[in-house]
Amino acid sequence: MSLSREDLAKYPFCREAREYISSLGFTIDEVFHPDFSTNLDRAFERIESAVRVGRVETKLVDLDLEIFSFNIAPIILSVIGDNALSMRYAVAEAKRVYEELRVDEDYKLQLISVNSFNWRVKLIRPGAFQIFFADFLQFSPVFEAFNWKLVNRSVVGGWVYVSRGELARLISERVKGEIFNKSSQPMPSITVPSNVVDRIEGLRKIFSSYRKVLEAEEVKGPVVESAMPPCIRSLMNGLLKGESMPHMARFTLATFLLNVGRSVDDVVKLFIASADYDEKMTRYQVEHLAGLRGSRTKYSTPKCSTLKTFGLCFPDDFCISKRVKHPMTYYKLKVKGSGVRDVEKGGSD
Structure with a gap:
């Protein structure tokens, strides 16, 4: 076919x-x-x-x-x-x-996976596939939900079982x-x-x-590590472990760090841990996000609903209790509520 x-x-x-x-x-x-x-x-x-x-x-x-x-x-x-x-x-x-693939015929998802991306994918039965673990791990780390972690998957001989919807998610992430x-x-x-x-x-x-409408206000003052939202902490941990990060994850992490006061040099150095690190290209992209190149506009961090769409949002109790809708809002509320910035600035006795 x-x-x-x-x-x-x-x-x-x-x-x-x-x-x-x-x-x-x-x-x-x-x-x-x-x-x-x-x-x-x-x-x-x-x-x-x-x-x-x-x-x-x-x-x-x-x-x-x-x-x-x-x-x-x-x-x-x-x-x-x-x-x-x-x-x-x-x-x-x-x-x-994603919307097209998740309701399309199974053989088309397999053909696209194999012919366009060189993934190893088998159709097991209607709506069920196996994908080789190395191909699964190319993009699954971005989906922080419990069921996307390899240790929680059914794996036989290196092959990971996935549904049609899950394979569609992996393909759409590759396309993005x-x-x-x-x-x-x-x-x-x-x-x-x-x-x-x-x-x-x-x-x-x-x-x-x-x-x-989408931009969040830039936070002034020294960076408060303890106020980082869970999505950013997870991205930083994954990066430091050398995990592969899809583009939305990199974009989110870089824009957040720049907007809370990290320098371009600091952000570039952080990405050294990335397996495909290219200092020249990384610096160019980070400087662009910082508003030092191109349109000269400093870019904002994606809001929570966008991060949720791409599996990058996994709220903690603070997110839920405060109904946080943007990572920058989480950070500002944490800083304001803890008073840690006052301590760092010598403003508290």
């Missing part, structure tokens, strides 16, 4: 979709050509939908349009050069992919990372027509207005 053209439109990240685009001779230089204006329009529509509602709708009226627009959107985002916008788009597309990677990489020299520049500026303004 193989994927249909409709499947490629729903899952335009897969290997078969990339091969289809390549077979038509499409190159990056043609992205902004007038002949591709319809594809460009749909790509902008995908990004704007991600900004406004946090989701991208699957439209199967024109299958080629879906395939091309999905692969053009990261190019637009790369030209814009705003990692926060790239992450919001990646998250929105990942949600769409790939989109963010492509969207946040500097673009090679490419001429952007003036009319497209105007549309890009319009998109920047739309995102800027939404960013103001």
Whole structure:
């Protein structure tokens, strides 16, 4: 069995979709050509939908349009050069992919896993799969729920049992990372027509207005380690153990530490423990998040509902009792309530 053209439109990240685009001779230089204006329009529509509602709708009226627009959107985002916008788009597309996959036919999930990601996945029975533990561990650490820990899984001969929904989650996390990677990489020299520049500026303004709603106030003063929320403590512990961290986890940890007063150097040094650490790239990305590059805007930490969507939120009693909705709120309430900052500043007897 193989994927249909409709499947490629729903899952335009897969290997078969990339091969289809390549077979038509499409190159990056043609992205902004007038002949591709319809594809460009749909790509902008995908990004704007991600900004406004946090989701991208699957439209199967024109299958080629879906395939091309999905692969053009990261190019637009790369030209814009705003990692926060790239992450919001990646998250929105990942949600769409998850919703499609969790109700699709089993063989399609297996085909995508094996052919597009080189994962070792077996279909055991309807709705049930086995994935090799090394492939499972690529992304499962981001899901902090009890049932995602390998010690709590059914494992036989190195193969981990997963449901269709769980495999869909793993695939969507991989897709999110790939989109963010492509969207946040500097673009090679490419001429952007003036009319497209105007549309890009319009998109920047739309995102800027939404960013103001999403941003949390930066905390001033010395960093109070004991006030860190449980989500951040877990991310830091995982990083220090050398665990693989998906992009949303890295984005969350870096933006939080920067917003509570950590320096760029401190954050870069923390990521040395990462298995795929690249100092030059890490510094570039952290400086971008700190507002020292690109749009010169300091990025905010994702709110709790967003972290929950990606399995990064596991509230403690303080979160629940205070109805905390943002990691920065947790931190500020803890600092204010404990008086520890006053002690550190010499303000208490």
